[in-house]
Amino acid sequence: MEINEVxxxxxxxxxxxxxxxxxVVIIDTRKSSGYNAEHIxxxxxxxxxxxxxxxxxxxxxxxxxxxxxxxxxxxxxxxSESALMAMEMMNLGYDTNNIRAxxxxxxxxxxxxxxxxxx
Amino acid sequence: xxxxxxxLEQIGIPTAPCTGExxxxxxxxxxxxxxxxxxxxxxxxxxxxxxxxxxxxxxYLKGNDPVTGKPIMQEIIDALTKPTTSDEQITGLxxxxxxxxxxxxxxxxxxxxxxxxxxxxxxxxxxLPTEVRVAAMLKGTSHKPEEVVKTMxxxxxxxxxxVEKAAVCAVMAGARPQYLPVILALxxxxxxxxxxxxxxxxxxxxxxxxxxxxxxSGTGAMSPYNExxxxxxxxxxxxxxxxxxxxxxxxxxxxxxxxxxxxNCCFAENEEGLPEGWNPLSVQFGYTKEDSVxxxxxxxxxxxxVGEVETEYPPQMLISDxxxxxxxxxxxxxxxxxxxxxxxxxxxxxxxxxxMLSQWLSKNTxxxxxxxxxxxxxxxxxxxxxxxxxxxYATWKKxxxxxxxxxxxxxKAINAVVVGGQTNTIWFITxxxxxxxxxxxxxx
Numbered sequence: 001m002e003i004n005e006v007x008x009x010x011x012x013x014x015x016x017x018x019x020x021x022x023x024v025v026i027i028d029t030r031k032s033s034g035y036n037a038e039h040i041x042x043x044x045x046x047x048x049x050x051x052x053x054x055x056x057x058x059x060x061x062x063x064x065x066x067x068x069x070x071x072x073x074x075x076x077x078x079x080s081e082s083a084l085m086a087m088e089m090m091n092l093g094y095d096t097n098n099i100r101a102x103x104x105x106x107x108x109x110x111x112x113x114x115x116x117x118x119x
Numbered sequence: 120x121x122x123x124x125x126x127l128e129q130i131g132i133p134t135a136p137c138t139g140e141x142x143x144x145x146x147x148x149x150x151x152x153x154x155x156x157x158x159x160x161x162x163x164x165x166x167x168x169x170x171x172x173x174x175x176x177x178x179y180l181k182g183n184d185p186v187t188g189k190p191i192m193q194e195i196i197d198a199l200t201k202p203t204t205s206d207e208q209i210t211g212l213x214x215x216x217x218x219x220x221x222x223x224x225x226x227x228x229x230x231x232x233x234x235x236x237x238x239x240x241x242x243x244x245x246x247l248p249t250e251v252r253v254a255a256m257l258k259g260t261s262h263k264p265e266e267v268v269k270t271m272x273x274x275x276x277x278x279x280x281x282v283e284k285a286a287v288c289a290v291m292a293g294a295r296p297q298y299l300p301v302i303l304a305l306x307x308x309x310x311x312x313x314x315x316x317x318x319x320x321x322x323x324x325x326x327x328x329x330x331x332x333x334x335x336s337g338t339g340a341m342s343p344y345n346e347x348x349x350x351x352x353x354x355x356x357x358x359x360x361x362x363x364x365x366x367x368x369x370x371x372x373x374x375x376x377x378x379x380x381x382x383n384c385c386f387a388e389n390e391e392g393l394p395e396g397w398n399p400l401s402v403q404f405g406y407t408k409e410d411s412v413x414x415x416x417x418x419x420x421x422x423x424x425v426g427e428v429e430t431e432y433p434p435q436m437l438i439s440d441x442x443x444x445x446x447x448x449x450x451x452x453x454x455x456x457x458x459x460x461x462x463x464x465x466x467x468x469x470x471x472x473x474x475m476l477s478q479w480l481s482k483n484t485x486x487x488x489x490x491x492x493x494x495x496x497x498x499x500x501x502x503x504x505x506x507x508x509x510x511x512y513a514t515w516k517k518x519x520x521x522x523x524x525x526x527x528x529x530x531k532a533i534n535a536v537v538v539g540g541q542t543n544t545i546w547f548i549t550x551x552x553x554x555x556x557x558x559x560x561x562x563x
Contacts, residue, residue: 025509033126044507050272053313058554059417060500062449062532063509091555093404093531 001090006083009100011108014071018042024069029082030106036119040073040109048074048081054088061089070094073102073109121146124159135198137162140185142372158207160198162191221250234291238366241356241381245291256286259296260303260562268306271363280306280362288361292354297332298347301413302354303562308415310363311355311380313370316496317419319377321453321551322352322385323536325401326411328559329387336387338540341455341547343382352385355415377419384421389537392458394465396472400536403473404555411559416453418551420445428544433468434460435476439484441548446494447526450533451552452480457539460546473535481530489520 017024018041028039029048039045046060064070070089072082083101090096102109110116124134138146140163147161163186164179184191218237225233230247234240246252257264264283271278285306289299301324312318324334335345343349365371390399390408401412422441428434434456442452454476456464470476492498492515505512515524527533534553539545 031126032123033130042508044504044509046504056314056417059449059451059552060504062451062529062552063501063504063512065510066529066531091404093555 001087003078003080003083003087006079006086006101007096007099008079008103009071010103011112011114014102015112015114017069022069024071025064026102027064027070027072027082027085028106029072029074029085034075038110038116038118040106041115041117043073046085048085050081058088058092061085061092064089064094066094067098069098069100071100071102073105075106079103079105121159125157128157128159133199135160135162135195137164137195139164139166139168141166141368143186145369145372158203160194160207162194162198163187164191239357239361240291241353241360243353245357246293248287248290252290253283253286256290256294256296256299257283259286259289259299262303262562268303269309271310278362278364280309280358284362285358288354288357289350291357293346293350294354295332295346298351298354300411300559300562301328301332301347301351302358304413304557304559305351305355305415306358306362307557309355310359310365311383312377312417313359313363313365313373315372315374317373317375317377318417319379319419320355320383321379321416321418321549322355322383323400323414323416323553323556324351324385324387324412324559325390325399325414325556326406326559327409328411329390331411334387336389336392336538338542340386340389340538340540341384348385348387349382352382355383355385356380386538389458389539392461392537392539392541394458394461397461397465397535397537398473400534400553401556403534404553406556406558412556413559414553414556416549416551416553418451418453418549421455421547421549421551424546424548428460428463428546430467434463434544434546435468435470435479435483438546438548439480442480442484442527443486443490445548445550446497447486447491448494448497448500448550449552450481450527450529450531451550452527452533453549453551453553454533454535454546455538455549456535456546457541457544458537459539459541459544461535461537463544474530476535477530477533480533481527482525484525484527485523486526487520488515488518488522488524491515491524491526 026040026043028035028043028045031047032045035045072086074081079101086099086101089099120136124136127134136159138161143161143163163184165185180191184194234245262282266282267279268282268285269280271280285303289302311320329336332347334347359365388399400414402408406412445452464470464476501512505516511528532552
């Protein structure tokens, strides 16, 4: 699978799911400094460190629930880091139907002035 | 720590990172050169830091940096307040340097000693990778020698691991050309576990290549009784140490190390011994039975059942009991079961698939929550996620210490592999985590 083939979800769709009270876990893949400054409300932070140890990162990713929609976001132009992390989830055996990269990522979310919070 | 300090420094906030004296050379040398690219002013504390009382820490704070001899508190203040020196103003990562492709000719004895002096071996004799031997090894793949298998960025740097370099390691390990596709697939996952803990790996091969190259999945499969099992596992070690540039005290700080890293517990799954409905590991992760796949598992520990299964106490019960000794980091557990045990679980206990067994173990293995949080790795991985609100960790953070929880929350991280020669009803339970394996056929 290529990065551009990772299933996406639009910010508007994610907002709708949240507003409807649907079960969804949002994962901020940016550095903790970015997450601490501002992140999508309710998101948790698992940093996609491209020079880090992949197998160690997968230990953290395994903390994510199996039966819930997981939405990954970054602030890259092409959602590349969130898409890569989404692909790692698939390699861990998670159901592709439960994994999405956020189309446009955090930049688009802010552009729409959707709810954020900081630490 | 250096990553966080670097972020703060880059936005103009001075930092005073502190470290133990055992890693200062790494931090000021390798880490600066390959990871942070900036000079950080480390204050060094005597060892041990972990596992000693606050009173000892207070003594350290009032004492001197064992490297510079200066008072620690003054050094911290200086780090935060003094202007940068000319050396500290040099930033950025340098070009990657590498060893020459060919060494000067020398005697076998001298070259064996050179390889040891360079820390390019596992300290068992290696087969010297002459041009002739490497060329012969490269006949084991259709891929070009200069093709980059992986750019290795851990721990730091950007070293290009080529097909030729992997072939060099294959020669050194004692491999035959027909093993090379397995070793190349393995190279995509190098280096092996590298941590101050005793992180290690387990290598499991599935598919037709097991028979093609004569791997052992039967009697003694996890012991030194088979050539491909032995040398493919060893090749991973040599790949990790050479191309991965892992050297104790410089880029590797595993306090005790792990004996598994000599061979990385390399074996083939006994697919012929799988009960009906139990799929090979590779098939569970989306490959077909016709695909040849190597899976690299990551973990620390394995525990043997020791003796044969007693029918009065079903095997899944004892497996669950022994799982309570595992950390549950990543919910990970890997059962290595003889076909006889798999057969009992299937025929007598009703586990008609591996997944069904995983679900049962996930639901029925319970420990006090304090046991789960009592592990530093678990705490560092999941405590923050719990604080951020991720369930079940958020709830577990608030529970009384003796509350029972099911720490293996993710049954997909509980796997089973069937291996062994049916001489006894033996199993191991391990904390090794399985991900999707690598397709060996792509490296033929």
